[in-house]
């Protein structure tokens with residue numbers, strides 16, 4: 001899927017661009033279990049539709065004809081919450097739980113169908129795209145990531161107080177920060193202060 005950054009707002013109000021590196025990790029920005037629950041933004045199917053409009057999946061082709069029901073939304077949230085544990089395990093060099101991978105595998109059943117718009121020659125998704133197909137796109141993306149050449153590059157931001165997870169798709173593979181302008185810069189400033197002290 002094409003790269004697409006998200007603009008996030010830190011707890012101090014700083015806005016910064018963040019590239020999660022994959023669609024399944026981008027989905028983690030919508031909330032999660034436990035302490036991530038206060039960041040939940042997917043309360044209704046319409047919330048998910050709004051969020052998807054700026055997603056990497058919509059960068060492939062517009063997602064303007066969606067049909068998502070409440071049970072599908074619940075399944076996507078369950079996948080997302082499970083994906084968080086999978087990505088955290090991978091980022092810390094641990095093996096993801098088998099039950100968690102079951103949830104990923106079970107999600108990969110339906111997929112958005114690509115088509116060429118005869119009028120414009122551009123790529124489109126055959127509509128309506130269902131919630132099950134959105135889940136399938138995320139689960140297939142996760143399987144690609146977990147079995148692909150960058151599977152050892154799932155990382156948590158190196159700042160001790162930042163929990164953002166990303167796939168490092170850079171050529172050298174040395175990305176450490178969620179964002180250079182955010183945590184990379186904070187690190188540079190504190191290293192400079194430490195040297196001066």
Ligand SMILES: [Zn+2]
Nearest residue numbers: 157162178183
């Ligand atoms: Zn960070």
